Amino acid sequence: MKLIVTLERDETGMVVAECPSIPGCVSQGETEEDALANIREAIGACLEARAEAGMPLTVAICEVEVAV
DSSP states (O other), X not given: OOOOOEEEEOTTSXXXXXXXXXTTOEEEESSHHHHHHHHHXXXXXXXXXXXXXXXXXXXXXXXXXXXX
């Protein structure tokens, strides 16, 4: 399964990783590599919890580029 993950540095310098297609699936790390490793772990846990609860594993998202 391939999922889109966003990375954003917060005001404290941590890299925040979020998986938009899994509501509430967020993690962080000191580096991008750490954040990606942590979000992989979070995605696994979130998918397991959603499956156990009988919820859809993911929700539909739409990625759109907007020129400004």
